[in-house]
Amino acid sequence: MKNSTLKSFLDVHSWTGLGAGLALFIAFYTGAITVFMHELEAWDSYTDQAQALEPPAQAQQLLDQVLQTPYAAQMEVLRLDLASPEHPRHQARWFERQDDGDFKRHEFRLAPGGELDTALDTSHLPGFIYRLHYTAGLPDSFGLYVLGFVCIIYGIALVSGVILFLPNALKDLFVVRPGRNKKRFWLDAHNVVGVLSLPWHIMYAWSSAVIGIGLLLLAPFQWLVFDDDLMATVGPQLGFMEQRQASGEAAAPLPVAQLLAIAQTQAPGMTPTQLRYNHPGDASSTVMVRGKANADTLASGVNVTLDATSGTVLGVNHPASASGGATFYKGLLALHYVEFGGYPAKWVYFVLGLAGAFLFYSGNLLWVESRRRRRSAEQSPATVFMARLNSGVCIGCMAGVSAAFLASRASAGLDNRPELTELAYFAVFFAAIGWCLLRPVAAGARDLLYLCALLTAAIPVLDAIDINMPLWRAAGQGYWDLFFVQLLAIGGALAFWRMGRAVHLRSRHGVGNSVWSEPPAPAAEHPPRDNAPLNLPD
């Protein structure tokens, strides 16, 4: 390939990385955490009152009571989540459509006395971190679309990165050269991480774009290619069914146990997790029994749609009998959501997620290092701004997430816990960006890394104080979800502290003429250091 073409791809790689890197850092850091979604839910919903697994018969009791509420006639969709070891109580949820198009959440559970408990679960942290993963903190739908387009840019960055790496692939493969040449070090580290995790990044760029803008991309195909309704072609393969309208005539649905039994005859081996009623209590009501099944494919999701009052089977969606296209689509999603492999796969995804975040952070650092003016203390405004923004957004996100953990634990029991959790994240995130814009680059990054270490270390401390569950007690009593969250927090705090220390040492003892060196102090107040670089300005 000609040098001019390689130069073009270098520019493409740099600019796509800069354009998408910050949003992708947030997506990958929070994505790595949400790999352990169930464990995070267990940590956030911890209560010292042990909850026994509710028997299946209580699901019927819950449904009957929900259908007697005044809301029942308004319900378009009612989800009945069956109790499981991770969530020992049955739960019914209904999202009421508001005049402004928004939805109000209603939740129903059985209280210990058997009456209906309509209190909302205030645990918000897992859902909030998950939302950060797919929106980077932007408003919901808008953020999802933005991240979808960002994933296309991410795909172009991957292609251009591979093209740039190929000419020296054998020479530079898995080589990291530490030393005073920081640009070389960051480039080697960036390449090693990028090449090692390339297949995983290809999968993520692809599946994330499908999730983010898949529906949008159907539109041009519908208008320009397909004369028939495109959804009529692909919808049934994906298990979509046309929704029945409510008849207005009341009719009791079949018992939950009977519906589950019919579903299991249609999908042997299925473990049901949810019944999703359309127009519950209406004569035309349908119910989709959703669950998991072992199959020879990555995707394990099964659903069986039934007429809720007669039990007539309306549709079965099982991975074993799915079309090739559906297997392809659901397999891609299963890879994205790590629905396979259990804990070993989850840990691999966790490490790769953090490595991915490092990839975007180091890519931006490389851009800064590449533009360093070696013979001048004055660095270009663009370089300084990028270094500030990279530190502010990336380290600010990590500090914000730790602050959200603390706020969620500290405000457990308060009605406004969700708002406080989000406030803690955004306050720390924006304050971090502001701090980096005001302080010298190295000082700002160092301060934020120390703040990250402090906030992250406070997570197990607050667990010990607030819920009387120190690390050793969590291990001793078998609260492994709490134990591992605390252990990871301690490990994270140590890593942040070491990174902050490294930034501090570099600012003092590293080469001068860099955004990462401390600005020179007045000579009268601080005598020159013996090991200060000779080319530091007066």
Place this chain on the structure above:
Amino acid sequence: MLARSLVAVLLSLPATVALIGLFLALVPASNALALPALLMAFVLWVALASASYLIPRALPAALVLLAITGISFALLTLLKLAGVSAV
């Protein structure tokens, strides 16, 4: 770089739709292939956008992508008019 990037990202999308549409119009059993082809659209979009940077200037790159789009849609329309399109 901005002009070339806009050309790459924006004009490669209609070219992708046209090429995938032409493929589905030409192959039999396109219903079964519709979903995989739609999933491959993302890969083709990125591939076309990246390949457009092999052309040194923005205008020729734009013309190539527009030509791909125009020719593919013209063929698709002809196939439909002739009644031999599978979609």
